[in-house]
Amino acid sequence: MTTTTTTISTGTPNSDDKIFSTTTISLPTPVSDSTTDGLLPMPEFDPAIHLAFEPPTKRHTFSEYGISKPDSCPDVCFTEPFPLFSEEGVRMLRRELLQKKVLDKHLWTWDRAPCYIRAIEPTAKWINNVWNHPAVTECMSKAFGVPLKVLGRRGEVAHVNVQLGPEGVEGVYKLGEQPSAPFPTLPEDNGDNKQNESPQFIDSWHRDSTQVVCVLMLSDTSTMLGGETAIDLGDGRIVKARGARMGSAVMMQGCHLRHAALPAKNAPERISMVTSYHFVDPDLDDSGTSLRSISPQNMDVPVINDHFLLHKLLKLRERIDGMIDKVQQTQGSGAMTARETVEPWIVEQMKFLKLTSWELCERYPEWLYKDVPEEVKQKYLANV
């Protein structure tokens, strides 16, 4: 593996002064066997033991809520929660995740997110392998209803959000593979999906910078109240997507949904794990894979930007391969490829490349974390 050394602004995991310190890192970071030294032993991943997949009972659509989306984007907005990992599977995910060595290296806390565990792929190899296992990807595709691939961008496999308890970050170090016992049941304070209320959020309104996410729950939420995802329908109404139970997951196209996380109450812990996907079919929408939330404070910016560029180029190559097949089939039948086939396709690919360029060259700093007005992108696309 080629190693490049660069110096960037970055932070220090699990400290208050994590922004604007400077460090030197090697890129790409080699996965060294020494990183597993001292970590607890992990069993071989066995889908029959560690998974408990059942498809969701319902997939909600953009059409159902009147939310706009690109034409090539599948009409799947979010799923109902569905079982994904068995109790044993959850225990093993927690075993590797919640070790001091992993937390010391990857647990972060700062203003926007009080506690998260990020970019664990090179350290938590068992977890990384699980999410890249074909059996898990197959479950994801079945649950979402459209074939999916793991995006594989640094930090987008098994990104973990932790809702801190009264002991703060120190309390996270006391957690282990056995999920904390739930608190006694409290009476529900309202019915399902109350709309037009003004809830308090633990994560501000945003859109994701990846196309499809799977959010897996690693805590016992049996008596938890709240913790749902709130979705802004854009007309003043808010809908709540039901939160998952331990071992269950929800999937959503958070890139096209303005959403926020509601706080969980009556729970000793709330740990969720997020993994990102994109579509297998290269002709489907990929505008959700963006650099929207990749700031220079992220120590992996060079890796992430190059991953983004390669991802888009590979997508384009697949699109070109598909078009070559079509042209050759037409040629084989003795006909000629029609203008109405080739012209819009070429314009589409030019836009695709140009928008890739926009993300790399124009996203930062003005449009970080922001929706981009259509006219801004149209101006950049003017000569396409």
Ligand SMILES: [Fe+2]
């Ligand atoms: Fe999100």
